[in-house]
Amino acid sequence: MDSWDDMRVFLSVARNESLSGAGRVLKLDPATVGRRVARLEENFGTPLFIKSPQGYALTEAGLRLLRHAEEAEQAMTAANEDVAGRSEGLSGQIRIGAPDGCANFVLPQVCSAIVEQNPDLDVQIVSLPRVVNLSKREADLAVAVSAPTAGRLTVQKITDYKLHLAASRGYLRNAPPITSLDDLAGHKLIGYIPDMIFDKELDYLADLGVERVRLASNSVMVQFQWILGNAGMGIVHDFALAGINRLTKILPEELSLTRSFYLVRHADDRRLDRLNRFSELLSEGIRKEVLRLEGLS
Numbered sequence: 001m002d003s004w005d006d007m008r009v010f011l012s013v014a015r016n017e018s019l020s021g022a023g024r025v026l027k028l029d030p031a032t033v034g035r036r037v038a039r040l041e042e043n044f045g046t047p048l049f050i051k052s053p054q055g056y057a058l059t060e061a062g063l064r065l066l067r068h069a070e071e072a073e074q075a076m077t078a079a080n081e082d083v084a085g086r087s088e089g090l091s092g093q094i095r096i097g098a099p100d101g102c103a104n105f106v107l108p109q110v111c112s113a114i115v116e117q118n119p120d121l122d123v124q125i126v127s128l129p130r131v132v133n134l135s136k137r138e139a140d141l142a143v144a145v146s147a148p149t150a151g152r153l154t155v156q157k158i159t160d161y162k163l164h165l166a167a168s169r170g171y172l173r174n175a176p177p178i179t180s181l182d183d184l185a186g187h188k189l190i191g192y193i194p195d196m197i198f199d200k201e202l203d204y205l206a207d208l209g210v211e212r213v214r215l216a217s218n219s220v221m222v223q224f225q226w227i228l229g230n231a232g233m234g235i236v237h238d239f240a241l242a243g244i245n246r247l248t249k250i251l252p253e254e255l256s257l258t259r260s261f262y263l264v265r266h267a268d269d270r271r272l273d274r275l276n277r278f279s280e281l282l283s284e285g286i287r288k289e290v291l292r293l294e295g296l297s
């Protein structure tokens with residue numbers, strides 16, 4: 001391998017599983033990326049990728065090289081931080097992956113406050129209806145609703161949060177009265193698409209024995225808009241109810257759920273002072289914002 005630049009090309013193809021995807025990240029023509037990969041394979045004397053119409057998959061040799069390439073990447077990042085020295089403020093770009101409930105209702109306020117205090121910092125929030133893949137560098141760190149048990153990751157619990165069954169006042173005015181959980185059978189329920197629930201912690205309606213969800217989406221925001229629009233009732237984060245007088249909790253004493261947010265990072269990133277400092281600010285900000293919003297709900 002001729003240079004760290006070659007390693008960057010290899011890593012990008014491995015993570016994006018295509019020449020075009022790697023080219024977009026590296027700002028290189030896909031043909032150039034392909035030539036660089038071919039040169040690497042020639043230098044090593046072995047294929048690093050299995051090429052197919054579906055994309056580029058790592059061979060056994062490629063998987064072995066991936067570990068060394070990621071270690072080199074971490075070493076280069078740490079070296080840059082060390083040589084540049086610790087500055088008072090954070091700078092550069094940091095990307096956070098998060099489930100859309102957190103991404104829509106909590107992170108905007110938290111990240112705005114962090115950026116306000118760090119003018120040279122750019123923050124990107126990636127909201128996906130699935131677990132963010134840190135190994136492919138879809139994000140620098142992630143907020144998750146359960147603690148992952150696989151992969152070289154560090155996991156830190158951030159905070160607990162509450163959820164309740166809720167509906168709009170407009171829906172409740174025209175619906176049968178609800179005095180117990182048994183009465184829910186006669187109501188239109190809103191929730192996740194059952195076969196697209198990517199984390200068991202999001203299967204809120206399972207404990208109620210609900211077998212049919214009349215209106216379903218893999219997006220929290222779609223569910224929330226249905227509930228706001230008098231279409232039915234569903235499980236809502238307490239921090240999403242803050243200041244919305246049109247929604248009311250249903251049977252809050254009988255049906256109250258508690259879940260948790262976790263901060264997930266690459267294990268090797270513990271050496272990076274910049275990410276350590278950002279993680280502390282993010283975790284503390286999420287804790288405070290959840291407490292504030294739940295107090296208003």
